Amino acid sequence: MSKPVPLLKVGDYEYIERANQACQGCAGAIVSRIVSKVLGANAVRAEVACCGPAFMNIKNPSIYAEVFEGAGALMTGISRGLKKIGREDVVVYGIIGDGGTVDIGFQGLSAAAERNENILWIVYDNEAYMNTGGQRSSATTPYAITTTTPQGKFSRGKKEQKKSVPLMVALHGVPYVATASVSYPEDLIGKLEYAKSLKGFRFIHISAPCPTGWNYDPKDTIKIGRAMVQAGLWPLFEIIDGEKFRLTYKPKELKPVREVLKSQGRFRHTTDEEINEIQQQVTRFWERLVQKDGGSLF
Amino acid sequence: MGHWEVMVGNKAVAYAAKLARVQFISAFPITPQTTVVEYLAEMVANGELDAEYVTCEGELTCQTAALGASAAGARAFTATSGPGLLYMHHPMHATSNGRFPVVMAVIHRSVKGMQPDHSDMMSQRDTSWLMLECANAQELLDTGIMAFKIAEDPRVRLPTIFAGDGYILSYTAEPVEIPDQEEVDSFLLPYKSTYPLLPELAEENRNHQLAMWGFGQDPQLRWKLQQDAMDAAKTVIKEVNEEYRKRFGRGYGNGLIEEYKCDDVDAVVLAMGTIASTARTAIDQLQSEGKKVGLVRLKSFKPFPAEEIMRIGEKMKAIGVIDRNISCGNGGIVFESVRSSLYDLDARPKTLEFYAGLVGKEVTVKDIRKIAEKTLRAAKGEKLDNIVEWV
Numbered sequence: 001m002s003k004p005v006p007l008l009k010v011g012d013y014e015y016i017e018r019a020n021q022a023c024q025g026c027a028g029a030i031v032s033r034i035v036s037k038v039l040g041a042n043a044v045r046a047e048v049a050c051c052g053p054a055f056m057n058i059k060n061p062s063i064y065a066e067v068f069e070g071a072g073a074l075m076t077g078i079s080r081g082l083k084k085i086g087r088e089d090v091v092v093y094g095i096i097g098d099g100g101t102v103d104i105g106f107q108g109l110s111a112a113a114e115r116n117e118n119i120l121w122i123v124y125d126n127e128a129y130m131n132t133g134g135q136r137s138s139a140t141t142p143y144a145i146t147t148t149t150p151q152g153k154f155s156r157g158k159k160e161q162k163k164s165v166p167l168m169v170a171l172h173g174v175p176y177v178a179t180a181s182v183s184y185p186e187d188l189i190g191k192l193e194y195a196k197s198l199k200g201f202r203f204i205h206i207s208a209p210c211p212t213g214w215n216y217d218p219k220d221t222i223k224i225g226r227a228m229v230q231a232g233l234w235p236l237f238e239i240i241d242g243e244k245f246r247l248t249y250k251p252k253e254l255k256p257v258r259e260v261l262k263s264q265g266r267f268r269h270t271t272d273e274e275i276n277e278i279q280q281q282v283t284r285f286w287e288r289l290v291q292k293d294g295g296s297l298f
Numbered sequence: 299m300g301h302w303e304v305m306v307g308n309k310a311v312a313y314a315a316k317l318a319r320v321q322f323i324s325a326f327p328i329t330p331q332t333t334v335v336e337y338l339a340e341m342v343a344n345g346e347l348d349a350e351y352v353t354c355e356g357e358l359t360c361q362t363a364a365l366g367a368s369a370a371g372a373r374a375f376t377a378t379s380g381p382g383l384l385y386m387h388h389p390m391h392a393t394s395n396g397r398f399p400v401v402m403a404v405i406h407r408s409v410k411g412m413q414p415d416h417s418d419m420m421s422q423r424d425t426s427w428l429m430l431e432c433a434n435a436q437e438l439l440d441t442g443i444m445a446f447k448i449a450e451d452p453r454v455r456l457p458t459i460f461a462g463d464g465y466i467l468s469y470t471a472e473p474v475e476i477p478d479q480e481e482v483d484s485f486l487l488p489y490k491s492t493y494p495l496l497p498e499l500a501e502e503n504r505n506h507q508l509a510m511w512g513f514g515q516d517p518q519l520r521w522k523l524q525q526d527a528m529d530a531a532k533t534v535i536k537e538v539n540e541e542y543r544k545r546f547g548r549g550y551g552n553g554l555i556e557e558y559k560c561d562d563v564d565a566v567v568l569a570m571g572t573i574a575s576t577a578r579t580a581i582d583q584l585q586s587e588g589k590k591v592g593l594v595r596l597k598s599f600k601p602f603p604a605e606e607i608m609r610i611g612e613k614m615k616a617i618g619v620i621d622r623n624i625s626c627g628n629g630g631i632v633f634e635s636v637r638s639s640l641y642d643l644d645a646r647p648k649t650l651e652f653y654a655g656l657v658g659k660e661v662t663v664k665d666i667r668k669i670a671e672k673t674l675r676a677a678k679g680e681k682l683d684n685i686v687e688w689v
Contacts, residue, residue: 044495046366053511061495061503063369064511065392070362073354073389077322077366077374078495080350084321084372090497108362111355 001246002178002194002238004186010037021054025218027182027208027225028124029055032095034185035122036060038192043091044082046074048105050097051131052124071096072108075119083118091196093120098139099129101205102165109165113172113201120195120202126210127162134213138163141233142281143274144266146213151269161281166205166239170297173242174201180236181207183225187236187248194238207234215265227260232286237293245297247289257282300477300546307467310435310474311377311403312337314442314460316347317482318401320375321489322367324352324360328382329412330464331405335377357382361389361400368398371494373446376400379464380407383418387425393457394426394524396510399449399489402427403442404461405468406571413658414464416570416623419599420631426524428458428531429600433575435472438462440548443477444538447486451538453530455492463572463622465658477546485545528601535598551595554603557610559585560592565647565677566610567670569620570596570632573654573661577620580666591670591677596632604639611640616648618673620666620689622655629686648676654689665689 015036022029032055036045045060047053049068056062065074071094079092101109101123112119128146129135136146136158143157151157170177175198180188188206195202209225211218228234229249236249257279261267270278305313311334315323323342325335341347350367354360357378364374378386383404393400408415419429430445432438441460449458462468493499493506512520532554539553550556556574559581560566569577574595581593594610594617596603611617617640621630628634633651640646652669655661669689676682 041500042497044370044497059500059504061497061500062507063366063396063495063503064507065362065365065389066395067358067362067365067389067392069358070389070392073359073362074366076352076354076359077324077363077368078370079366080322080352080363081367081370081372081374082495084350084367085370085494087496090495107355108359111359114355115352 001240002190002248005189005193007185007189010034010189013037015059016055017057020057022051023212023218025211025221026051026055027210027221028052028126030182031122031124031206031208034188035093035095035192038189039091039093039196042089043093044078046071046078046092046094048074048096048100049131050100052095052097068100069104070108071100071105071121072112075121076112076115076117079118091120092118093122095122095124097131098123098125098127099137102139102163103137109169110172113169113174113203116174116200118199123205124208125205126208126213128213130210130213139165142278143270145269146266156274157269166203169203170239170242174203175199175241176202176238178204178238179234180204181225181229181234183222184229184236184249191238216263220263224260224263227255227263230255231257231260232282233257233260235286235289237289239297243296245292245295247293250293254283254286299481300475302473302475304471305435305474306333306469306471307435307438307462308333308405308469309337310439311442312341313476314439315375316341317477317479318373318443318446318486319488320349321372322350322364322374324354324363324376326354326357326360326378326382328357328379330407330468331377331379331382331403333468334403334405357385358389361386361393364400365389365393365396365398368400368491369396369495371491371496373489374400375402377403377405379405380409380418384409384421387422390422390425390427395520397455398457399455400457401442401445401449402457402459404459405464406461407464408657411657414466415656415658419459419461420623420625423600423631426456426528427600428456430458430460430598431570431596432460432462432467433572433595435467435470436474436548437550438467439474439476440542440546443482443486444542447538448531448534450489451534454527454534456524456527456531466572481545485541531601532603550597552606554598555606556595556597558593558595560594560610563590563592564614565590565616565618565673566592566594566614567618567620567666567673568594568596568632568636570599571622573620573622576661576663577666580663580670583663584667584670589674591674602635602639607636607639608643611643611647614647615677616650616673618650618652618669620652620654620669624653624656649685650676651686652689653687661689
């Protein structure tokens, strides 16, 4: 079980160069910075197509392979290869986008989880293909405007639900699955440290607001990330061995989703009815999670 | 030295990987390759081979995982056929772009049906992989071992395919000499990656990474370096083939091509893979009848031995090329490369194109006799109605 770790306890050493190509206010770059600090020098980073390479200028050895769908396999190969040359001590991790995790990389994700590969899969979830200009993924929240789900006479934005990938991964029975947010670094660092202490397949899915794609002021990234969690749009939890479920952030009452949704350009067109629909889904999902809290996932 | 066993081609492939002491194997079934990874699974399961054996969920993953393992610093092997090879296409480019010397066995299966032809490998023609073609089970074993040495040579550092026709080789048992492990060990030293993904080599890795990305350099440079490596591979293949011949008593022509009874002939038939084995019988028969026609077997498709083809072309009046593949809208891929190789000769031989053996269509000695006789007619200056023929 993870324990929150104060941000100040993380070392000063920066693994990510300050000069990188991330947009202003990019939560993915923050994820990259925090993860690399917590994992430290004895780690290897794998990367596939996403915004990740923009903030990959890193002091860990790293590999980028032009295989969007191949994150699970790439990390598998590195982990097994290092094992074979006697270097199982090295942490193999990837900072992978939502598309490379929940869509095109999903088959490889499931396979790597099923084999319980000794890897740490970090998702920074900005809820669309932001590197290519913001096309919807199956991680996009309903009604969000993306460049492939625009608002128009015949379209209200994204039609489908957000895929619950952390729960799906947990059902593989892997040692550790968690959700986290850049706006709750203590929670995130605690989860990273706990994951680092384990062997086998570990998966941390991090909400990473994107000012460019979500259409808000870059200074508000942390504020919006926090509001998402407080509204239940991104519940923070962890699941150990595919069974023990625990909410790591549990407010007495969720804030309404309206404010945080309306603070983003991608939801500005939504009607009261549509907001209510999202609200009902969020409330229902949250209630189900609360029932599971402290117990077994199923 | 070594011992003999009767085995099918796929087992010879597995033995090649075992004798090369591969450290990583990614496995996924597809007919007719499947038994390769089954034999290897047994070898790993009973402790004969100490390798990480990963049962992947598809060929794309097999290739990507092999890439990762090779990057980490392990000797990596995988095997596939036909549509499985097509599914690997995307990561195959990444493997060559990273200059990771993964070795892969391709047990040919057509991309238009279950039976063999070379359309699977030809569909990967431009992925910057070396492609070495075999004609029997022994050659699969020998070429497999050589493939690692060639791929890992610092002058090459490119991934390598060694291939054989599915069914015809994969499931046909032949006597095969298995070299002793100690002898293979002294021929093929343990793999040492230039840039293993290790924390203590972070700086070197970063430079390698930048090179893979092409930062701060001519964007075309990666392609140029891969082309240079292919050129260098011609020398390396010849050297490795000679060394293998010295140590194990078997080599395959000069490593790039194998000439069979080509002295004092006016024409040659040129073929790749098992068709070239059948062709030997046809050539034997024709020469015993006094007909001046020989055989050239293309052993290395990539790099393509243009110089050797030129040298042969200089002496011949006609070359009949058998293609077990076709690039529709253009023609036979081997034919195209052969013709292109001959272009700069002052006096070029006639070239004839024969499509044969596609999707497993049987190619008999009689068929090849006809091909050779037609090529001889062209050599004698006879005007032919059609230089392209579907056999």
